[in-house]
Each structure stands twice: as C-alpha cells, then as structure tokens.
Amino acid sequence: xxxxxxxxxxxxxxxxxxxxxxxxxxxxxxxxxxxxxxxxxxxxxxxxxxxxxxxxxxxxxxxxxxxxxxxxxxxxxxxxxxxxxxxxxxxxxxxxxxxxxxxxxxxxxxxxxxxxxxxxxxxxxxxxxxxxxxxxxxxxxxxxxxxxxxxxxxxxxxxxxxxxxxxxxxxxxxxxxxxxxxxxxxxxxxxxxxxxxxxxxxxxxxxxxxxxxxxxxxxxxxxxxxxxxxxxxxxxxxxxxxxxxxxxxxxxxxxxxxxxxxxxxxxxxxxxxxxxxxxxxxxxxxxxxxxxxxxxxxxxxxxxxxxxxxx
Ligand code: PXG
Numbered sequence: 001x002x003x004x005x006x007x008x009x010x011x012x013x014x015x016x017x018x019x020x021x022x023x024x025x026x027x028x029x030x031x032x033x034x035x036x037x038x039x040x041x042x043x044x045x046x047x048x049x050x051x052x053x054x055x056x057x058x059x060x061x062x063x064x065x066x067x068x069x070x071x072x073x074x075x076x077x078x079x080x081x082x083x084x085x086x087x088x089x090x091x092x093x094x095x096x097x098x099x100x101x102x103x104x105x106x107x108x109x110x111x112x113x114x115x116x117x118x119x120x121x122x123x124x125x126x127x128x129x130x131x132x133x134x135x136x137x138x139x140x141x142x143x144x145x146x147x148x149x150x151x152x153x154x155x156x157x158x159x160x161x162x163x164x165x166x167x168x169x170x171x172x173x174x175x176x177x178x179x180x181x182x183x184x185x186x187x188x189x190x191x192x193x194x195x196x197x198x199x200x201x202x203x204x205x206x207x208x209x210x211x212x213x214x215x216x217x218x219x220x221x222x223x224x225x226x227x228x229x230x231x232x233x234x235x236x237x238x239x240x241x242x243x244x245x246x247x248x249x250x251x252x253x254x255x256x257x258x259x260x261x262x263x264x265x266x267x268x269x270x271x272x273x274x275x276x277x278x279x280x281x282x283x284x285x286x287x288x289x290x291x292x293x294x295x296x297x298x299x300x301x302x303x304x305x306x307x308x309x310x311x
Pocket of ligand 1: 054055177203204205206207208226227228229230231232265266267268
C-alpha cells in the first residue's frame, strides 16, 4: 500500500512538472487552481447569489468582450451587486489570465459572488464580493453535430418567469437550466428545448434557438424568457448584413417542427444545426443552406473581430 501510494505520488509530481497548474485570477491575485478557494460562507455558494459570464477567445482574439462585460454589469446592477472592478480592470484581468495560461483559444469564465457573509439571505451580511476569472479549454459538442446536425427534446421544466428570475440575468442561480439539462439527458439527448410558462419557445439550457422558414430567419423575442445571447445578436447582425431577412417572432413548437431549418447559438456551442426536435424531422433532416452560410459567416467573424492580446 505504502509503495503504491508513493509511486502514484511520484507520477503525479512528474506530471505537474510537465504541465504547470492553470492559474486563476482570484480577488486580484493569480493563484494555482488547487489553491483557488473561497469560503463555504460565500453567498454565491449558499444562495446562488452572484453573476457570471462565459466568453471565448479565438486565436488571441476575445470575441465580443465589451458586450459580455456590459451584460455582466447589467446583471450585477439588477441584483444590486456592486462590481469590484471597472470594465477596463476586468478586461485587463481577463487578458492577463489568458497570457499567464498561454491560451490562444479559450473559454473564459468570469464570476462575481455576493461574497462571504453570515447564514441568512440578507446580502448586507456580505462585506465584499469575491471575484475570479477562470480560463480553460472549451469542450464542444462532438464534431458530428456540426456536420450532421443534432437532435433535441422539449422538457417539462418551464423556463423561469421573466417576472420572477428574469432569464435575461446571468446569475449563479442556474438550477432552472440544470433541471432541464437533466431531463434531456435522462432521455439521452444532449440539449433541451425550454418553453415559457405560456408554452411559447423560450431557449435551450445554454443556447438561443433560431428557425428558418421560407428564407426568413426567426428567433423568439427575449421578453418571452430568454437570455439576450451575444451569439444570438451576432447572428442576427450577420444575417441582416448579408441579405438574409431576420426577425424576432413569437414561436411555438409547431413552428419549429415545420421549419425548413433550425439551429442553436451560444458562446460554447457557437452555431449548431438542429435536424430533429421531439422526434420530428426538421426540413430535409440535415443542416440547411442558410444555417451553413451563417455558421461560416460566424466562423469568419470570430477570426477577425475581437480584443487582441499577445502571448
Ligand atoms: N441562453 C442561456 C440560458 C445561456 O446560459 C445562452 C443562451 C447563449 O448566450 P451567449 O451570450 O453565450 O451567446 C447562454 C450562454 C457553459 C456555457 O459552460 C454556457 C453559456 C455560455 C458559455 C458557456 O455551459 N450559456
């Protein structure tokens, strides 16, 4: 037993020298992942009280950084959480974290919690927010989804009511989406379509939804219960700039089932074609022409548009 332990300890050490631990920017300092810890009394953990953003960089270009930082500020403003850093300071922290971790292509997670406090909901218990930036590799859907399209399923969990926890807020309270994800996975699907309380299409657990019908690109208005996705906005802009009419429309499942094409958008997913929903084939059952065009335009955009950094 002792021999086994010491040998596994040694191999771990060897691995560590080969690959240093990622650095996390935590409350103004860079700390190795293993030491990046916050209190069990943090209200982000105790109550989901905090905000976050998920951002990507492509070949040393941070995509839509400003838009993400604006959304972070707006989420924080609504929950009356004063951000400890200005947008410029946050941008600098993100760039520095990417540099220190030598990442050209990354998934960037920015989190600000209410901070450490007493037990009890009152945020006034918390003296100062905890904030951190994680930069990591991004895990994508399998390549086959982008080539052949994916299948999704509508789940029973209804999207949060905008009058309760508005889905426009990117808060640490993601259980609504997690429940939907669990339900999709219980049925062996990777993504869930969520409806709002009136039965209209809202969004997926971490992606916005689009359809194409008779050449018109459509996505639900966010007031029905969806995040104002930054990829969603980029796709709407790209469509309009490239002579593809695009509108916000109130959509039902029926509209989706009978669309010519459908796709999802999100920072993690980018643009992913959907070819089957609740067992109904969408269009010809393979990624459509408009979807493929938008995927390609989006890819071009991520390669030329963004905040540049050097390693
Ligand atoms: N809806 C919801 C509920 C989201 O959380 C989107 C739509 C797409 O928005 P953007 O701005 O990314 O186009 C999101 C974003 C992850 C992950 O780790 C999730 C998101 C973004 C990045 C990473 O699962 N969700």
